[in-house]
Amino acid sequence: MKVCRRVNFNAAHRLFRKDWSDDKNNAVFGKCNNPNYHGHNYVLEVWIDGEIDPETGYVIDLKILKEIILTDIVERFDHRNLNLDCPEFENLIPTAENIILVCWNLLRANLDEKFQLRLKLWETENNIFEYDGK
Numbered sequence: 001m002k003v004c005r006r007v008n009f010n011a012a013h014r015l016f017r018k019d020w021s022d023d024k025n026n027a028v029f030g031k032c033n034n035p036n037y038h039g040h041n042y043v044l045e046v047w048i049d050g051e052i053d054p055e056t057g058y059v060i061d062l063k064i065l066k067e068i069i070l071t072d073i074v075e076r077f078d079h080r081n082l083n084l085d086c087p088e089f090e091n092l093i094p095t096a097e098n099i100i101l102v103c104w105n106l107l108r109a110n111l112d113e114k115f116q117l118r119l120k121l122w123e124t125e126n127n128i129f130e131y132d133g134k
Contacts, residue, residue: 002049003059007069009078012039013094037081040123044073044103049116060115072106096123100131108133 015032016025025033032038046069050059080086082094088102100121108117118132 001052001059002047003062003065004045004047005062005065005069006043006045007074008041008043009074010039010041011077011080011082012037013082013089014038015093015095017093037083042077042099043122044069044100045120046107047118047120048111049118050114060111068107068110072110073103076106096121096127096129099123100129104131104133 013032014034014037015029020028046065048060048065052059076088077086077099082089082099086094089098092098092102100119103121104117104119107119111117116132118130121129121131123129
């Protein structure tokens with residue numbers, strides 16, 4: 001059985017490498033290399049796959065999952081500049097691929113191992129990323 005909790009968070013970022021020239025950063029990252037940053041309204045789906053508990057009828061109590069997501073993701077990243085405010089991205093370019101990987105690792109650490117975890121992250125209406133730990 002699979003269950004999902006969906007959340008939104010808004011964050012700014014800049015895609016660039018400190019060790020590259022401005023020309024190379026612009027060639028690789030384009031407008032996403034804006035030195036004044038830019039932001040997205042991210043949508044994150046957290047999918048849990050597991051057995052239905054015969055005592056509760058739940059795979060996982062969605063109130064508990066909501067609290068884990070709020071603590072580990074939303075409170076950490078919402079209305080933040082990922083490059084400047086979040087130590088997770090101090091040495092990691094905050095691409096959507098890296099954002100979803102960081103989110104997966106944060107959530108995985110606080111979920112029972114009996115659950116399979118898969119995330120989907122919408123950076124824009126057209127750019128969607130998915131990660132399941134593999």
